[in-house]
Structures are given as C-alpha cells and as structure tokens.
Amino acid sequence: MTEIKHDNDGHKGAFNLYVDGKKAGSMTYTSAGDDKFIIDHTEVGEEFGGKGLAKKLVFEGARYARENGKKVIPLCTYAKATFDKNKEIQDVLA
Template sequence: MTEIRQTNNEKKGVFEIYFDGKKAGEMTYTWAGEDKFIIDHTEVDEAYNGKGLAKQLVYAGVNYARKNGKKVIPLCPYAKATIAKNAELQDVLA
C-alpha cells in the first residue's frame, strides 16, 4: 500500500511516497514564478526498486499541476524521461 504526501511552500515543495507506512522516496520541486514549478530531483530508496514508486511520484506531480492550473519543467532526468515516454503527461509541460 502506498501513500503520497505533499509539502509545499512559497519557494519549494516535495512529494514523499510511503510504502507500508515507511518513507520510500521523494520528488522535490522548486517554484518558477506563480504558474510553474521545476521538478529537480526524484529518488526512491534501493529497497523499493522495481515497485514503480518513482513513476507514481511523477504522476502525483503532474496531477497536482493539472488540478491547480500549473505547468511543469522537468529538469530531473527521471521525471523528464517519464513525461517524454507517456504522452498523457505532456499537457502540463511548460
């Protein structure tokens, strides 16, 4: 069972993913003005590799952008590759 929690402030934010109640990874972002944010890092603990958790974090970021009318700049190589491979995510690109 996974749970994603978001913490956001005026300059930065993070999506943290928990697997069976334990923090398994995170995706950080930095605001670039009021209408877009930069995904700068995605990381999942090695113990949780192969479970698709990093992909869930990217989807959470995209869904947040959609719900709030924001755009995404994926500088993190993983987020950039994931969005590039999944056409349904590309509508939020800045």
C-alpha cells in the same frame, strides 16, 4: 499500502511516498513564478526499486499541476524521461 504526501512551503515542495508507513521516496520541486514549477530531483530507496514508485511520484506531480493550473519543467533526468514516455501527462509541460 502506498501513500503520497505533499509538502509545500510556498517556494519549494516535495511529494513524499510512503509504503506501509515507511518513507520510500520523494520528488522535489521549486516554484518558477506563479504558474510553473521545476522538478529537480526524484529518488526512491534501493529496497523499493523496480516497483514503479518513482513513476507514481511524477504522475502525482502532473496531477497536482493539472489541478492547480500550473506547468512543469522537468530538469530531473528521471522526470524528463517519464514525461517523454507518457503522452497522458505531457499536457502539463511548460
């Protein structure tokens, strides 16, 4: 079972992904004003690679942005590539 938990301290945040209770990866971001955030890093542990988990993190970030009226600036190369390849999440790009 996979679960994504969102942590946010008001300025920085992370989406942490767990597989069967074990942390498998995370995507971190920094607020850029009230209406934007910058995805600065996406990482999945080696043993969890190749399962689409990093993509799940980026999609979760897009869902969060959409639900909270925010736009995304993907500085992380993985997140940027994922936005470029998936038109269904491009509506939240800044």
